[in-house]
Amino acid sequence: MATIKDVSKLAGVSVATVSRVLNRSGYVHTDTEQKVLHAIKALNYTPNFVARSLSNKKTSTIGLLVPDITNPFFPELARAVEDVMQLYGYTVILCNSDESASKEKHYIDVLKQKYIDGMIVASNALSVEDVREFDMPVVVVDRLIEGDTIPTVMSDNRKGAQMATEFLLGQGCRKIAHIRGPEHLLNAEERCQGYLDVVQDIDWFDRSLIVSGKYEMKRAMEATLELLRTHPDVDGIFAGNDMMAIGAMRAVQVLGRTIPYEIEIVGYDGIALSEIVFPELTTIAQPIYDMGALAARMLIKQIEKQPLDSLHYCLDVQMVERGTTRKG
Missing domain, CATH: 1.10.260.40 (lambda repressor-like DNA-binding domains)
Known part of the structure; x- marks a missing residue:
């Protein structure tokens, strides 16, 4: 031993x-x-x-609230939270909200009755007032709830989107579209803004090149089919997450066009599934495990009334080149 x-x-x-x-x-x-x-x-x-x-705890239990457990990003995040919490003797209760504010509030009411010691929130359906009413330690991860007093862990969404779009331009793409996430999510807005930073002053750009995929594979596939019928000359797509990128890949294949020779695609997240699809997905990889582990450590420090080194962390992302973009 x-x-x-x-x-x-x-x-x-x-x-x-x-x-x-x-x-x-x-x-x-x-x-x-x-x-x-x-x-x-x-x-x-x-x-x-x-x-x-941990003797000052009531239950050594925390809640983890995620919006969509079918998105592989969140199980990977949850694994990191659970690993760190287990090291310190905590149990994690996982709650899936489907981005529903009413469902989230129901979960919170139930968790409060169980006297949990704190909560990690990966959803933006709640307002800053809702979070403050938790009356317990909270860390928000992969989302930013308005206000600067709630601890957060995010990646550099805008920079990552700029990297993806600039990479597609460097590949020789002459018309790049963006499949964006939900309008109400700040990370989706930041990724869209990063795309705009690069292309908005190019002569071929117009707003119809931005379509909504709601961070969902099926919605992104449908949006991409319509996009390519309206703009058949699109030869580059930056999707705001990997699930939407995979949906876009399917749409391109349905239309009989080849990836990456006719259309190049870049996703965002770096989920494990991006290595399994064919061709493998080029993506902007977030440090998903590090984000979850850092959020867990921040929550433990709050629970144990230890000072935080920082209230807000913005972690770097990296480009991972694979088969949906051309080599060299």
């Missing part, structure tokens, strides 16, 4: 540092904390004093 000394050796830190991470006491740099957590997981180490370190 692994000991705390084994953890300190694998992580390359002192036993005292491991103890500070486990007890959430004193300052530990984020990178060091991650090394310790990875070592704990690798060694399957279970500290026998976790219960004491």
Whole structure:
């Protein structure tokens, strides 16, 4: 059975540092904390004093509220949250809201009755007033609820969209369309704005090149079919998430056009499914696991009344080139 000394050796830190991470006491740099957590997981180490370190909790249970569990982004996010929470002795209750404010409020009422210690929210159907009424520690991830007092973890959506659109231009695409997410979601708006930053002053651009896919595969397929009938000369598509990109791929194939030689497609998220489709999807990859893990650590610090290093995190994204864009 692994000991705390084994953890300190694998992580390359002192036993005292491991103890500070486990007890959430004193300052530990984020990178060091991650090394310790990875070592704990690798060694399957279970500290026998976790219960004491969390003794100020009522239930050691938190809620995770997601909008659409069928979108692979959210199970990947949930896995990270659960991994970190489990290390610290917490149980996670997963709630799927279908982006319904009434359903979310129902879940919240039920969770409050169970005396959960905090909540991670990955939905934008709630207002800032709704979140403040939780009367418990909260972290918002992959969404931004208006106001600057609620801790958030996001990726750089606008920069990622700019990268995707500039990449398609660099590939020689002469008319690039955008399949955007829901109008009410800030991350969808930021990705659309990133696209506009690059193309709005080009002579071929007009607003009809932006169509709505609602972050859904089927809706994106339907929108792409109509788009390509209206603009048959479109040769590049930036989709606001990978699910919509996969829907766009299907539409292009239905119309008998080839990917990537006639139309190149870039998605956004970097979900595992993007590596399974054919051709494999070029995408702007978010650090999904890191986002979930960071949100979990921020929530634990709030629950244990430890100061946060920052209220807001905006993580970098990266371009992952695959088969839906031409090589070289």
